[in-house]
Amino acid sequence: MRPIVIVPACTRDFGEHPYHAAQYKYVDAVVLGADCAPMILPSLGPALDLDTMLALCDGIMLTGSASNVHPSYYSEEVLDPSLPQDPARDQTTLPLIREAVKRGIPIIAICRGFQEMNVALGGSLHQAVQSVAGKFDHRENPELGMDEQYGDAHNVTIVPGGCLERMLGMPEIPVNSLHGQGVNELGPGLRVEAVAEDGLVEAFSVATAPGFTLALQWHPEWRIQHNPYSMKMFGAFGQACRDYQAQKHARQRGSA
Numbered sequence: 139m140r141p142i143v144i145v146p147a148c149t150r151d152f153g154e155h156p157y158h159a160a161q162y163k164y165v166d167a168v169v170l171g172a173d174c175a176p177m178i179l180p181s182l183g184p185a186l187d188l189d190t191m192l193a194l195c196d197g198i199m200l201t202g203s204a205s206n207v208h209p210s211y212y213s214e215e216v217l218d219p220s221l222p223q224d225p226a227r228d229q230t231t232l233p234l235i236r237e238a239v240k241r242g243i244p245i246i247a248i249c250r251g252f253q254e255m256n257v258a259l260g261g262s263l264h265q266a267v268q269s270v271a272g273k274f275d276h277r278e279n280p281e282l283g284m285d286e287q288y289g290d291a292h293n294v295t296i297v298p299g300g301c302l303e304r305m306l307g308m309p310e311i312p313v314n315s316l317h318g319q320g321v322n323e324l325g326p327g328l329r330v331e332a333v334a335e336d337g338l339v340e341a342f343s344v345a346t347a348p349g350f351t352l353a354l355q356w357h358p359e360w361r362i363q364h365n366p367y368s369m370k371m372f373g374a375f376g377q378a379c380r381d382y383q384a385q386k387h388a389r390q391r392g393s394a
């Protein structure tokens with residue numbers, strides 16, 4: 139059986155009705171990149187039976203989203219109220235992340251997922267990176283086509299000795315960039331794995347976590363099979379999910 143990877147949904151309105159939604163490319167990446175079985179998790183917030191869902195899963199993928207993590211979670215006021223938020227997703231993923239890290243459940247986090255992981259674990263964000271002295275504008279140009287928006291935008295330097303360097307074996311890789319927010323303070327116990335040319339943190343892992351953790355500001359899920367770096371990262375995540383699943387089944391047999 140393939141490991142089950144839960145993918146927390148965003149809340150989106152389609153017509154008059156709110157939906158729990160996840161984009162195809164993230165769900166596809168779990169299959170094509172990690173060879174795992176994706177399961178979209180409704181963003182029920184406090185109504186979610188966290189214990190049951192975490193007992194079911196063998197991994198978690200936190201997706202990107204146009205919505206921002208509410209800044210009250212890192213003690214700030216909303217800077218730009220015109221930008222979208224997703225309180226239901228915040229109320230679902232922030233406690234989910236803390237509990238999953240504690241249990242050693244493998245996590246891969248992308249863009250908004252990267253940001254909510256940092257906030258969940260005690261960090262803070264720049265609400266508008268482009269307004270920070272010395273930082274580039276990391277947003278995509280919405281007037282361009284999708285292939286250009288998700289094309290290479292800048293390089294990231296891979297920090298020597300980290301898990302990302304072990305996965306990729308490269309000192310630097312090109313990445314895409316579609317975000318207006320970014321890491322300000324990194325949460326305690328988080329390890330920088332890659333930085334952009336302007337010094338912005340672009341990847342981290344949880345040094346104190348018992349399990350696999352990899353959080354990426356860029357989008358490896360985009361046309362994943364055409365990007366060898368993305369396939370290596372998702373391959374490592376998938377293997378971590380298989381290892382976690384085997385250990386969980388061994389524990390269950392041991393207690394049977």
Ligand SMILES: N[C@@H](CCC(=O)NCCCC(=O)O)C(=O)O
Pocket residue numbers: 161201202203204205206207248249250251253316317318319320357
């Ligand atoms: N809203 C945050 C995170 C941006 C993000 O996740 N962008 C990707 C949205 C589209 C997709 O999922 O591919 C920010 O602006 O920093």
